[in-house]
Amino acid sequence: MDDPDDSADAREAFSLLGHEIRLEILLALLEDWMAVYTEPKSYAELMDAVGMRDSGKFNYHLGQLRGVYVRKVEGGYVPTASATALYRAVLAHRPTDRFEDEFAPTAASCPACGSTPSVRYERGFLSVDCDDCSEWVGFTYPFPQNGVESRDPDDLLEAVHARVRHDLGLAREGQCPDCAGTTTVDLRLEAVGDGSHWVSIECDTCTFVVGTNVLSAVLGDDRVASALREAGVDLERYQLDLPTGPTRIESREPPTLAVDVEGEVGTVTVVVDDALDVQSVERE
Ligand SMILES: [Zn+2]
Numbered sequence: 001m002d003d004p005d006d007s008a009d010a011r012e013a014f015s016l017l018g019h020e021i022r023l024e025i026l027l028a029l030l031e032d033w034m035a036v037y038t039e040p041k042s043y044a045e046l047m048d049a050v051g052m053r054d055s056g057k058f059n060y061h062l063g064q065l066r067g068v069y070v071r072k073v074e075g076g077y078v079p080t081a082s083a084t085a086l087y088r089a090v091l092a093h094r095p096t097d098r099f100e101d102e103f104a105p106t107a108a109s110c111p112a113c114g115s116t117p118s119v120r121y122e123r124g125f126l127s128v129d130c131d132d133c134s135e136w137v138g139f140t141y142p143f144p145q146n147g148v149e150s151r152d153p154d155d156l157l158e159a160v161h162a163r164v165r166h167d168l169g170l171a172r173e174g175q176c177p178d179c180a181g182t183t184t185v186d187l188r189l190e191a192v193g194d195g196s197h198w199v200s201i202e203c204d205t206c207t208f209v210v211g212t213n214v215l216s217a218v219l220g221d222d223r224v225a226s227a228l229r230e231a232g233v234d235l236e237r238y239q240l241d242l243p244t245g246p247t248r249i250e251s252r253e254p255p256t257l258a259v260d261v262e263g264e265v266g267t268v269t270v271v272v273d274d275a276l277d278v279q280s281v282e283r284e
């Protein structure tokens with residue numbers, strides 16, 4: 001939050017919650033929430049739900065919530081998108097003590113050396129690392145705690161994998177998966193340790209940022225996916241298991257990168273520009 005206006009808005013929004021009556025009003029409104037079909041609660045219903053008799057006091061607190069968390073519509077009051085988003089965030093990230101220690105998934109392997117990686121879930125992030133080699137850079141991605149609670153290690157990795165792919169697809173196409181704002185692609189022209197090139201996609205508004213190799217970023221492209229399948233690359237594997245392939249700089253002005261991926265029955269060469277738009281896909 002570099003913008004002082006953003007932090008002032010956040011301060012105001014959070015401070016509004018610091019009163020029991022306001023919390024009760026908000027929870028009463030969230031109780032029967034059904035997206036855009038939510039029936040508004042009338043003033044009397046809401047007052048009743050909160051169990052208040054003093055209308056002056058009730059009116060004051062309802063007024064405080066209006067704008068940020070409560071909207072007046074025909075027939076009464078509904079929660080705003082801020083209220084429901086906050087409620088969902090609390091549910092998604094409620095504390096869990098599952099996976100406090102490292103654990104080893106059975107179905108994943110280090111893409112560099114093939115040994116079983118170790119997985120750790122910490123502070124809302126799932127991290128996968130190889131203890132047996134230093135060639136692989138590893139993998140870390142935010143994942144709501146709620147999604148950790150009910151899954152075994154292999155299912156959890158699969159769920160994280162699906163989430164990464166989904167988020168990357170949106171982010172590459174210019175949409176932040178968290179806040180729907182626009183994104184900016186930053187393609188690094190210096191190769192990392194395993195010879196692949198790294199790219200980061202950042203939200204222009206919120207804190208969303210994802211760093212990945214070039215190939216992973218373009219797996220959502222139909223031409224890339226079908227060429228890889230035809231070459232015998234199994235795309236249903238975990239993100240971390242997918243071949244990254246060495247990247248070559250095709251040209252510097254304007255910058256384009258080529259990635260060669262070897263499948264069971266062929267090689268695919270994907271060329272992307274610095275906005276991660278796929279320029280060409282060739283299969284041999
Ligand atoms: Zn390894």
Ligand SMILES: [Zn+2]
Pocket residue numbers: 176177178179180181203204205206207208
């Ligand atoms: Zn965002």
